[in-house]
Amino acid sequence: MEQRAFQDYYPDDVSHCYGCGRLNEQGIQLKSYWDKEETVATVTPRPYHTAIPGYVYGGFLASIIDCHGTGSAAAAAYKAEGRRMDSGPPLRFVTASLRVDYLKPTPMGVPLELRGTIKEVSRKKVTTAITVTAAGKVCARGEVVAVLMPEHMIPSSG
Amino acid sequence: MEQRAFQDYYPDDVSHCYGCGRLNEQGIQLKSYWDKEETVATVTPRPYHTAIPGYVYGGFLASIIDCHGTGSAAAAAYKAEGRRMDSGPPLRFVTASLRVDYLKPTPMGVPLELRGTIKEVSRKKVTTAITVTAAGKVCARGEVVAVLMPEHMIPSSG
Numbered sequence: 338m339e340q341r342a343f344q345d346y347y348p349d350d351v352s353h354c355y356g357c358g359r360l361n362e363q364g365i366q367l368k369s370y371w372d373k374e375e376t377v378a379t380v381t382p383r384p385y386h387t388a389i390p391g392y393v394y395g396g397f398l399a400s401i402i403d404c405h406g407t408g409s410a411a412a413a414a415y416k417a418e419g420r421r422m423d424s425g426p427p428l429r430f431v432t433a434s435l436r437v438d439y440l441k442p443t444p445m446g447v448p449l450e451l452r453g454t455i456k457e458v459s460r461k462k463v464t465t466a467i468t469v470t471a472a473g474k475v476c477a478r479g480e481v482v483a484v485l486m487p488e489h490m491i492p493s494s495g
Numbered sequence: 496m497e498q499r500a501f502q503d504y505y506p507d508d509v510s511h512c513y514g515c516g517r518l519n520e521q522g523i524q525l526k527s528y529w530d531k532e533e534t535v536a537t538v539t540p541r542p543y544h545t546a547i548p549g550y551v552y553g554g555f556l557a558s559i560i561d562c563h564g565t566g567s568a569a570a571a572a573y574k575a576e577g578r579r580m581d582s583g584p585p586l587r588f589v590t591a592s593l594r595v596d597y598l599k600p601t602p603m604g605v606p607l608e609l610r611g612t613i614k615e616v617s618r619k620k621v622t623t624a625i626t627v628t629a630a631g632k633v634c635a636r637g638e639v640v641a642v643l644m645p646e647h648m649i650p651s652s653g
Contacts, residue, residue, distance in 0.1 A: 353546075394558075396554070403554045435595045436592070439593075
C-alpha cells in the first residue's frame, strides 16, 4: 500500500471534513489507500461513538462509509485519467447518495476495516460498494454515489 | 407538540447513542416530537460538523436522519399499540437500513429541521421517510428502515 492516503492529497481548503479532513481536529480523520484493485481504510471508533453500550453507532458507520466512498471516488477518477493524485487540477468528490445496510451489531473496541470496490467510474460520477468488517465479520454494507464537487463550492474558486 | 421528546422515554441503559442519547455528553442529543401526523426535530450542527467550509457534513446529516428515524419508529410503534411511551415494555428500535439522497449543499450556521412521515408500521419494523430542511430549502431526503432491538442487545436483559 502507498504511504500517503487519498485524503492527504486533498487541497488544504477542502480538508476540514468531520469524517476525513486532516485539518479537522475534532474529526475522525479517516485515511484510505489502494490495496490492489480495492480501497481500504481502518479506523477505531472513540468510546462516545457508541449506539447502545458495546456497539458502534450506525451514524458513525454511515459517516466512515461516506468518506471512504468519496475518497475512493477521487482515487478512481485520477486512476481513470491515468494521473497521480498530486497532479492538477485537483479532483474532489461529494456524496450524491448513500445507502447502508446494517447486517449485524458492530462491536466497539476493535478496529473497523472498510473495503471499497469501484463499481462505476466516469469523470464526474463514481459508485463504490463498501463493506465494514469488525473482528472478522462483515457488519455493514454500503454504497456511495459520489459526484465531482461543483466548482462554486470550492472555497479557493470563490 | 409534546414537551417530552421521544428520546426522553428511552430507558437509561439505552440512552448513550452518539446521535440521540441524552446521557452521551459528546453526542448530538437529537430530540424528536410529534407534530400532528409527522415527526419533527430541530438541530444546529456544531462548527466541526462541517464538510467543506460553509456546508454541513453528509455523515452528520446521515446520523440525524438515522436517529430521527429510530425515534420516529419507536413513537409510531407505541402509537400503533395505543399506548403511551412511558408504559412498559419499552420499545427501542435500531436501524436495519438507511438511505440518504443529498439534494443540495446544506448550509452551516442555521438550524436544520427534520420532518418524518411514517410509511409503514408493524410491531417489529417501521419505515420512515425524512426530509432535512435548511433556510427553507429541502437539502436532503432519507429513508430509515428500523427494527425492534433484539432483546440480547439490551444491557439490562443480559
